[in-house]
Amino acid sequence: MEKKRSYYITKHGSARTAFQLREEEIPQPRAGHIRVEVEGFGINFADIMARKGLYQDAPPTPCVVGYESVGRTMDDCTIGNERIEAGTRVLAFSRFGGYSTHVLADDRAVQPIPEEMPLGEALALAVQYCTAYHCAEERVSVFPEDHVLVQAAAGGVGTALVQLLKRKGCTIYGTAGSEEKLKYIQEQGVHVPINYRKQDFTKVVKEKLGKRGLDIIFDSLGGKSFSDGFNALGKGGRIVGFGASEQVGGGIQVLNTLKFAANFGLFSPIQLLLHSKAMIGVNMLHIADDRPEVLSRTMKAVVDLWKNGEIKPVVSAEFPADQLAEAHEFVEGRKSMGKVAVRW
Ligand SMILES: NC(=O)c1ccc[n+]([C@@H]2O[C@H](COP(=O)([O-])OP(=O)(O)OC[C@H]3O[C@@H](n4cnc5c(N)ncnc54)[C@H](OP(=O)(O)O)[C@@H]3O)[C@@H](O)[C@H]2O)c1
Numbered sequence: 269m270e271k272k273r274s275y276y277i278t279k280h281g282s283a284r285t286a287f288q289l290r291e292e293e294i295p296q297p298r299a300g301h302i303r304v305e306v307e308g309f310g311i312n313f314a315d316i317m318a319r320k321g322l323y324q325d326a327p328p329t330p331c332v333v334g335y336e337s338v339g340r341t342m343d344d345c346t347i348g349n350e351r352i353e354a355g356t357r358v359l360a361f362s363r364f365g366g367y368s369t370h371v372l373a374d375d376r377a378v379q380p381i382p383e384e385m386p387l388g389e390a391l392a393l394a395v396q397y398c399t400a401y402h403c404a405e406e407r408v409s410v411f412p413e414d415h416v417l418v419q420a421a422a423g424g425v426g427t428a429l430v431q432l433l434k435r436k437g438c439t440i441y442g443t444a445g446s447e448e449k450l451k452y453i454q455e456q457g458v459h460v461p462i463n464y465r466k467q468d469f470t471k472v473v474k475e476k477l478g479k480r481g482l483d484i485i486f487d488s489l490g491g492k493s494f495s496d497g498f499n500a501l502g503k504g505g506r507i508v509g510f511g512a513s514e515q516v517g518g519g520i521q522v523l524n525t526l527k528f529a530a531n532f533g534l535f536s537p538i539q540l541l542l543h544s545k546a547m548i549g550v551n552m553l554h555i556a557d558d559r560p561e562v563l564s565r566t567m568k569a570v571v572d573l574w575k576n577g578e579i580k581p582v583v584s585a586e587f588p589a590d591q592l593a594e595a596h597e598f599v600e601g602r603k604s605m606g607k608v609a610v611r612w
Pocket of ligand 1: 314445514550599604
């Protein structure tokens with residue numbers, strides 16, 4: 269009889285030693301959930317952090333991580349008000365458990381997708397585009413005259429943000445860590461590409477905008493990048509913080525984490541009042557837990573934007589499932605631009 273196969277993280281650390289393939293029973297149908305037989309799943313940076321033991325929301329080991337899968341529904345079901353037949357191709361968000369051949373997803377976190385939507389593009393929509401959409405469309409208003417910075421703009425969420433911002437007509441600043449990535453973000457629509465390994469982004473912004481400063485920053489790095497970004501905002505500026513990539517580094521991890529936390533700096537609401545600035549935090553997992561309608565709404569919105577041709581996720585690489593370790597190393601080694609997909 270067919271079994272469910274899952275890649276478990278059994279030991280925190282290197283991608284080569286962390287994973288173990290295990291077989292289990294295929295989940296039984298459950299009220300309020302949809303069973304999906306999976307074609308492929310996506311890699312997110314949070315998975316790298318979970319594998320390294322740096323992601324506080326991740327379950328204890330042994331655990332299966334992964335938030336997004338594309339596959340076919342195993343039973344007739346209802347999504348929203350729509351009746352869906354077994355065998356319909358869907359995109360599913362799951363709270364972990366995504367690195368599996370079969371997932372059981374909350375029915376509010378599943379969206380039907382067109383047959384012709386490529387696997388990697390569909391996977392990019394679940395976490396990376398939903399996060400970008402919630403940040404750039406729902407948490408701030410973006411105007412054509414705005415100057416907006418996207419940190420790590422060549423990444424999955426970074427690419428999504430750039431594509432969503434391009435529709436607003438604003439001036440986009442983007443940081444990335446190599447010349448190849450700078451070329452890529454320029455092609456995506458970044459007007460002012462900044463190599464943050466060679467240039468201090470605050471100096472580039474100062475040269476371009478003087479005292480005026482930036483209107484909006486989308487920050488996935490955290491730490492010093494967040495506090496420097498806050499200082500680079502002009503009056504009325506907003507910084508949306510949604511990541512902590514800066515925490516991941518070589519050397520002794522506990523020291524990295526302490527340095528990272530200290531680099532955030534201390535902020536007082538008085539600073540916000542005096543300078544008319546705002547700080548906004550986003551954690552889509554917690555939002556999905558407590559406000560599932562936000563996830564449903566954003567998933568539907570990004571699938572519709574894809575159908576209308578307004579967004580076009582970039583798939584950096586697709587790996588077969590037995591090369592999961594290589595897929596993790598590719599993302600951790602900062603080689604990816606856009607989405608990384610894994611196919612069963
Ligand atoms: N809050 C939420 O709900 C939410 C949801 C999704 C993602 N996120 C966060 O958003 C960020 C981007 O996620 P993603 O999945 O789209 O990943 P990604 O941006 O595709 O990959 C990470 C990129 O971050 C940059 N980076 C900066 N510091 C790094 C470091 N110490 N180690 C490795 N890479 C580093 C690298 O680009 P360069 O080479 O250009 O530096 C790398 O390519 C992550 O921090 C993630 O945790 C948060």
